[in-house]
Amino acid sequence: MGALSAQTRHILLAGGGHAHAVALRLLSERPPKTPLRLTVVAPDTQNLYSGALPGVIAGHWPVDAISVPLQPLCKAAGARFVQDAVIALDEDKRIARLASGEDIVFDTLSLDIGSGIRQLGIPDPDEIAVPIRPIKTFLSRWQDAIQQMESGAAPPAVVIIGAGLAGIEVCLAIRHRLQTALTKPARVCLIDASDEIAAANHPALRRTLATALTRAGVQVLTGTRLTACENGAAELSSGDRIPVALVVNCAGSAPHPWVSETGLKTERGRVEVDACLRSTSHPHVWAAGDTSYFTPHPLEPAGVFAVRAGPVIAKNIRRLASGEPLTEFHPQSDYLKLVSLGGKRAVAEKYGLTVTGSLVWRLKKSIDFSFLSAHRLTTGD
Ligand SMILES: Cc1cc2nc3c(=O)[nH]c(=O)nc-3n(C[C@H](O)[C@H](O)[C@H](O)COP(=O)(O)OP(=O)(O)OC[C@H]3O[C@@H](n4cnc5c(N)ncnc54)[C@H](O)[C@@H]3O)c2cc1C
Structure with missing residues (x-):
């Protein structure tokens, strides 16, 4: 310049x-x-890439792998960075x-x-619920929750609010991580106020996701609302009360x-x-x-x-x-939707055609990490 x-x-x-x-x-x-x-x-000096966040939650890669440091990008473009x-x-x-x-x-x-994430608008005096964004805050609460579940300080249960694509992906990643991290069985519940999961998506994708949730042993409660988080439990509109370590709010972007x-x-x-x-x-x-x-x-x-x-x-x-x-x-x-399924498997959907398996997971990983490697410049401070 x-x-x-x-x-x-x-x-x-x-x-x-x-x-x-x-x-x-x-x-x-x-x-x-x-x-x-x-x-x-x-x-923040870095932006966390949400597409690869489920892999961090599931334990496939560390959080550092999904960060895009902003200062080197600014330096390369001749921009001043202000935090x-x-x-x-x-x-x-x-x-x-x-x-x-x-x-x-x-x-x-x-x-x-x-x-941000749509607010739940419920009583939560002990702040059991955490929104998926900001991602950094969520990841820190997720790490704490895993430790508390491991040590027995909190019940081995997590509730995810919102069965859109992001909520389902996060839910399956949580399920996968708890299966590998905990020695005791854990309860994972996915809750949505509407009557079906991934309602805005093609039926073929919805069916694949429903099967994946069932196979993973996730309890899916549709037509249900979270009414409060009190005394260490998620209280639901059905009257059920689920003692939990964490409630993750994926109720949609706001x-x-x-x-x-x-x-x-x-x-x-x-x-x-x-x-x-x-x-x-x-x-x-x-x-x-x-x-x-x-x-x-x-x-x-x-x-x-x-x-x-x-x-x-x-x-x-x-x-x-x-x-x-x-x-x-x-x-x-329209665009190719790629949704990871917790383990090293994913589903791809476009124009109602779906393909599921480990190759799809590798394709998603390769797309996500090509973006990351193109934007993770190493020079500059
Ligand atoms: C778990 C999960 C998985 C997802 N997976 C996919 C996927 O596979 N494919 C897909 O297409 N979409 C996916 N999404 C949606 C996707 O994350 C968002 O659509 C995308 O992040 C939007 O990008 P953006 O550039 O608008 O903002 P972001 O990439 O979110 O960045 C916003 C930036 O603005 C900064 N900022 C915020 N407030 C201020 C402020 N007041 N002043 C200055 N800076 C500010 C933030 O710190 C951040 O760096 C996923 C979402 C989630 C939650």
């Missing part, structure tokens, strides 16, 4: 999620021709307020801050609440964006991944779409720098 002048355009990237990681790597490979100032703000979180915006004055109290003035802001408090136009808490990933109300703010609502063609919150938005962000940063019109995002409507 050439010398920067006071007029150099400043692009602030909030969040180091899938989309920004891809964009930073591509910018490092092909920097903008016109100099610009890039700043990345993220609460902090954006907590508010003055979108008209183009100011981002950080948790530390610092303000950052930008010309263009790109949001890739992911999502946007970060502060986004709705900005002046940006949102749809159910996600920033409405046009085909170029620009806010429909404030085009100098861009959004991608789980935090965005793609108006041309609404997308489910999935890592694949965030990853595919990365090249569009990189290209648009280059185009913005050289004053060219922005390019559009054209995501595919």
